Amino acid sequence: MNEYDSNRIYDLVKKINYKKTNNIHEADCYVLNTCHIREKATDKVYHDIGRVKKVFKNKNKPIIIITGCVAQAEGEVLLEKEKYIDAVIGPQSYQNLNETILKLEKRIIKVNSTNFDVIDKFDNLNSIKNSNNKISSFLTIQEGCDKFCKFCVVPYTRGSEYSRSIKELIRESIDLVENGAKEITLLGQNVNAYNFGGKKLSHLINEISKIDKLERIRYTTSHPIDFSEDLIHAHLEFDKLMPMIHLPVQSGSNKILRSMNRKHTVENYLDLIDKLKKNKPSIKFSSDFIIGFPGENDIDFQETLELLKKVEFINTFSFIFSPRPGTPAASMKKIDLDIAKERLITFQTVAQDIKMNYRKNLFNKKSSVLFENAIGKKMNYFGRDEYLNSVIVRSDENLIGKTKEVKIIDGNQNTLFGELTQNKICKGFAA
Ligand code: SAM
Ligand code: SF4
Numbered sequence: 001m002n003e004y005d006s007n008r009i010y011d012l013v014k015k016i017n018y019k020k021t022n023n024i025h026e027a028d029c030y031v032l033n034t035c036h037i038r039e040k041a042t043d044k045v046y047h048d049i050g051r052v053k054k055v056f057k058n059k060n061k062p063i064i065i066i067t068g069c070v071a072q073a074e075g076e077v078l079l080e081k082e083k084y085i086d087a088v089i090g091p092q093s094y095q096n097l098n099e100t101i102l103k104l105e106k107r108i109i110k111v112n113s114t115n116f117d118v119i120d121k122f123d124n125l126n127s128i129k130n131s132n133n134k135i136s137s138f139l140t141i142q143e144g145c146d147k148f149c150k151f152c153v154v155p156y157t158r159g160s161e162y163s164r165s166i167k168e169l170i171r172e173s174i175d176l177v178e179n180g181a182k183e184i185t186l187l188g189q190n191v192n193a194y195n196f197g198g199k200k201l202s203h204l205i206n207e208i209s210k211i212d213k214l215e216r217i218r219y220t221t222s223h224p225i226d227f228s229e230d231l232i233h234a235h236l237e238f239d240k241l242m243p244m245i246h247l248p249v250q251s252g253s254n255k256i257l258r259s260m261n262r263k264h265t266v267e268n269y270l271d272l273i274d275k276l277k278k279n280k281p282s283i284k285f286s287s288d289f290i291i292g293f294p295g296e297n298d299i300d301f302q303e304t305l306e307l308l309k310k311v312e313f314i315n316t317f318s319f320i321f322s323p324r325p326g327t328p329a330a331s332m333k334k335i336d337l338d339i340a341k342e343r344l345i346t347f348q349t350v351a352q353d354i355k356m357n358y359r360k361n362l363f364n365k366k367s368s369v370l371f372e373n374a375i376g377k378k379m380n381y382f383g384r385d386e387y388l389n390s391v392i393v394r395s396d397e398n399l400i401g402k403t404k405e406v407k408i409i410d411g412n413q414n415t416l417f418g419e420l421t422q423n424k425i426c427k428g429f430a431a
Helices: 002-014 041-055 069-081 094-105 118-126 166-178 201-209 229-237 254-260 266-279 298-311 337-360
Strands: 029-034 063-068 087-089 111-113 136-140 183-187 216-220 244-246 284-291 315-320 366-375 380-384 390-394 403-411 415-420
Touching: 002 029, 002 063, 002 094, 002 118, 002 136, 029 041, 029 069, 029 094, 041 063, 041 069, 063 069, 063 094, 069 087, 069 111, 087 094, 094 111, 094 118, 118 166, 136 166, 166 183, 166 201, 183 201, 201 216, 201 229, 229 266, 254 266, 266 298, 284 298, 284 337, 298 337, 315 337, 366 390, 390 403
Parallel strands: 029 063, 063 087, 087 111, 136 183, 183 216, 244 284, 284 315, 390 415
Antiparallel strands: 366 380, 366 403, 380 390, 403 415
């Protein structure tokens, strides 16, 4: 979501004649767009500012603005502690960015803009064309969260659930496709909680899938309790919807899920996976796990490993519990850090084995790859298959923006290597 936000920030500042530079020595204004989901986020801000200070040691200081969730959560402290920062702007206040920069050009004041004004934000952004021109583009459709998992800062930094209008989203999708997008990933902290005047995510997918040159649709991140029947069926109905679902579960222990306030059990989760697979057998899953949540004992951890093996996630994101200031879990009794680290290593070893076995099974099989960019000078092209696996292929033909059938010949944890087949791609083709 921060990548989407950063792109929209570029679109916004163009209106006051600012443009992006890759030369850090010549920037007049730095916008550090931050994430607060795990610890060290604030340290990173101070570290990045230290780098800017070095660059501008004997020169006039540039304008420094901190945006994103660190600004929302710790804005006042940042302004107080680091005098080099000129403004903090929370994720629901980007509409105030240009006005802030113009004020700061005149060195008027320090600015703290951290109100939750999500309607005003999108009203403002909707009037500015999305100029992102990536083959695979992000589109924020929903923001915020009302679920209040005990470990998570999102409800406090992004505010409560808000869904953008279908009309705005179709228009922005058309803009993205006209800019060259072949794939759109619909984004939301709880993307499947999307609800605009009773129209749900499946309705939006239906509408967006009518855009002719758009080939692929994805959505992330889903919450298990918001997975309604219509969304399950959407995976059968719409060819353009990719058969890969990111479905965070966090833990395989009902005791821990309860204590996290996740609102689902392991059984609910497995039933949902079962339903999705019965509906479309080629579907696969990735997930997020928090290891070492307060109260997690060996039995809870073993249950998490069992769940991991049972579902055979083709990708996982796992982190040790990170106490976030202001969340209920921050005041819960932590487990021993060494035990948590040991469990994380065990978890990631098992997860990698599952992933590698899955990947080895892809060797000598064909998959459908949408190519996004060239890499190096040797006519290598990077793309992704339907399951988001990175694939590299060598070709004399320019493959950017094309979807091709590829035979996978080799691979490692991160990348698959393949060669083009002579076949034309057929719809609904799964590895
Ligand atoms: N809304 C999604 C859901 O509930 O499934 C997840 C969105 S959250 C922004 C992304 C991931 O960050 C979570 O799935 C969780 O695994 C991880 N996360 C959030 N807070 C965390 C914390 N305090 N410590 C460790 N990981 C955390
Ligand atoms: Fe955070 Fe997701 Fe829980 Fe919301 S549902 S509080 S975003 S982890």
